[in-house]
Amino acid sequence: MSSPNDPQYKAEPTDLVVQDLMIREGEEEEPRHTTERERVSSSVRDIASRIPESLSSIGRDISRTIERAISAKDDYVVAVKVSHEAQDKLEQLVQAGVFRSRAEAAAFLIDEGIKSQSALFDRVAQKLSEIERLRAELRGMIKQA
Numbered sequence: 001m002s003s004p005n006d007p008q009y010k011a012e013p014t015d016l017v018v019q020d021l022m023i024r025e026g027e028e029e030e031p032r033h034t035t036e037r038e039r040v041s042s043s044v045r046d047i048a049s050r051i052p053e054s055l056s057s058i059g060r061d062i063s064r065t066i067e068r069a070i071s072a073k074d075d076y077v078v079a080v081k082v083s084h085e086a087q088d089k090l091e092q093l094v095q096a097g098v099f100r101s102r103a104e105a106a107a108f109l110i111d112e113g114i115k116s117q118s119a120l121f122d123r124v125a126q127k128l129s130e131i132e133r134l135r136a137e138l139r140g141m142i143k144q145a
Helices: 013-021 031-071 084-095 102-116 118-144
Strands: none
Touching (some): 102 118
């Protein structure tokens, strides 16, 4: 690999771009460099100005995805009492625009809680199966008597 100072050096296209953007000490900017620098600065400003819009768009996409996931399920109404703190948190999710209602926020959080406690529900299912087996055994004993 040779350096730019080597007489046998052959510049790669990317080397030319990097060198083109560099200003060496004592070197005056040519009009072409000024135009190129202005174009790059303009492009960077343009990209930076789009960041808030992109972040907002991502938030809306997440919200829509959650809405679709919730509305795709069968709806069951369950009345529950929640603490004042839980009520505040549900309201925050609605005010932030993540959910349309506290009911949707609560349904999402309940589903997430069930997922995170899957080991508990596996044990509960095992115990319920054992209870059913014991009930069947008792019914069989009564029929024999």
